[in-house]
Amino acid sequence: MKNKSTNTWVLAEVIRGNLSPVALELLFIAKKLAKETGDKVCAVLMTNDKKDFAQKLICHGADIVYVAEDKCLANFDEDIYSQLLTDMIKAHTPNIFVLPATSTGRSLSAKTAILADTGLTADATDLQIDKETKLLHATRPTFGGNLMATIMCEVKRPQMCSLRPLTYPQTECDKKRKGEIVNFKVDAKKYKSNVKFVSFKELEDNEIDICASEIIVAGGRGVKDEKGFALLKQLADSIGGTVAASRAAVDNGLMPYRCQVGLTGKTIKPKLYIACGISGQVQHMAGMSSSDVIVAINKDAEAPIMAQAKYALVGDVFEVIPQLISQLKSK
Ligand SMILES: Cc1cc2nc3c(=O)[nH]c(=O)nc-3n(C[C@H](O)[C@H](O)[C@H](O)COP(=O)(O)OP(=O)(O)OC[C@H]3O[C@@H](n4cnc5c(N)ncnc54)[C@H](O)[C@@H]3O)c2cc1C
Known part of the structure; x- marks a missing residue:
């Protein structure tokens, strides 16, 4: 009332x-x-x-x-x-x-x-x-x-x-x-409860919460498979980042749901968001559009994410990412 x-x-x-x-x-x-x-x-x-x-x-x-x-x-x-x-x-x-x-x-x-x-x-x-x-x-x-x-x-x-x-x-x-x-x-x-607390399981070291990470390297359908995500992990490790994913990648079983960014996933606000092979549909953008700097790697220059990105790299993730990693290693 x-x-x-x-x-x-x-x-x-x-x-x-x-x-x-x-x-x-x-x-x-x-x-x-x-x-x-x-x-x-x-x-x-x-x-x-x-x-x-x-x-x-x-x-x-x-x-x-x-x-x-x-x-x-x-x-x-x-x-x-x-x-x-x-x-x-x-x-x-x-x-x-x-x-x-x-x-x-x-x-x-x-x-x-x-x-x-x-x-x-x-x-x-x-x-x-x-x-x-x-x-x-x-x-x-x-x-x-x-x-x-x-x-x-x-x-x-x-x-x-x-x-x-x-x-x-x-x-x-x-x-x-x-x-x-x-x-x-x-x-x-x-107070009555139907819940019985059994135990609490902390996240493992390799299960970093994507909300807590300042650098996110996210992969979508364009990253294709486990090998593609291993490449993303290499890039993330070289810049102290964490790997996240679009729903398409999560639905394909490439990443766990807790790493999904977007409307039905998590909202994040990292300093740097590198979107690899992600088209940037509105439901994905809902979870990351307030990132400080967005970098997009996509072979389609017209993909919606490219217009939102501060740096839009047109190219194949399987060519661009190895080059980024080797340049970062040489620094
Ligand atoms: C109710 C609802 C809730 C949703 N919630 C979410 C959500 O929380 N999160 C989310 O992400 N989505 C969500 N979606 C789904 C969303 O609409 C999109 O389908 C999804 O985000 C697409 O994922 P994607 O960008 O990885 O795949 P796609 O849209 O298929 O895009 C793949 C991109 O990769 C590029 N590409 C392909 N191969 C390469 C390559 N070798 N190198 C470079 N680029 C390449 C393509 O050009 C394309 O732009 C939701 C949808 C609905 C209806």
């Missing part, structure tokens, strides 16, 4: 004991929205060990941090987290609530929206406040990325959305900033 709340919330995820950097991106957008609504910017922490995270969130722009700390929050459990989050929403009635569209944030936001009886715009790529109505306008790709839909939640509150990571920059830290820390009592016995 509509309420008179003047709080814009963001979820500050704690992942394996660390405050997720996405929280600082969400604070950036929350501050921007709050300028239009006059809301207070609030962060929500759910963890078994709050460390100094609340103070960090205040330094990065939160006016209020709601902290729920309990050992039942040690591992992400969608059932427990969503019930607790719903209780926090009911107690403090935020106006807007932005969660990260990470794998945990996506499932948590969907379940919480149902329990809190409100709407959710999942996987938004832009958030604005309507100047007249002060409603949140959440924009997200639809119809396979060919259209952008702007969605409003007129009646129910909070206006909830999950926002793609790396959409906005992080807020700066101001160590002198002051804010309020509000502890939320966790009644662990009340």
Whole structure:
């Protein structure tokens, strides 16, 4: 239901004991929205060990941090987290609530929206406040990325959305900033779960998260086979990069899904993105168009990616990449 709340919330995820950097991106957008609504910017922490995270969130722009700390929050459990989050929403009635569209944030936001009886715009790529109505306008790709839909939640509150990571920059830290820390009592016995935590498996050294890499060498259908991707790996290794892929390459079993860039894959913002044998369809561009520098290697000068690239190399990847590697080696 509509309420008179003047709080814009963001979820500050704690992942394996660390405050997720996405929280600082969400604070950036929350501050921007709050300028239009006059809301207070609030962060929500759910963890078994709050460390100094609340103070960090205040330094990065939160006016209020709601902290729920309990050992039942040690591992992400969608059932427990969503019930607790719903209780926090009911107690403090935020106006807007932005969660990260990470794998945990996506499932948590969907379940919480149902329990809190409100709407959710999942996987938004832009958030604005309507100047007249002060409603949140959440924009997200639809119809396979060919259209952008702007969605409003007129009646129910909070206006909830999950926002793609790396959409906005992080807020700066101001160590002198002051804010309020509000502890939320966790009644662990009340929460029922159908989830049993078995174990957590860290990524292996060779399973680097493509979102964390500043240099990406991505391959598409034009890279053809395992040998082609081995060549990409050689190029990536020579410049300290990580190999990623288009959906076509993932669908062909050449790379795992976790390396897919795009609408149904990951959104990344590396300093350098080298697209090899990728045509640059809109669904792929949705995941990497905000890279600082895009280099495209494609034998078709008219491929859409060539128009988006700062450096467009027309040629066969199997000729161009070995030359690049040997030139880099000779430096
Ligand atoms: C709902 C939906 C979601 C989607 N989500 C994603 C997503 O998350 N990520 C994604 O990537 N796609 C996604 N797609 C698919 C997307 O539309 C494209 O089909 C896909 O990106 C194409 O991959 P590609 O560029 O590797 O292949 P292609 O489009 O087939 O392009 C291959 C390119 O390689 C070039 N080439 C061929 N051989 C060589 C060579 N030897 N040397 C140099 N260049 C060469 C060709 O000129 C061509 O430009 C989605 C589609 C839909 C409908």
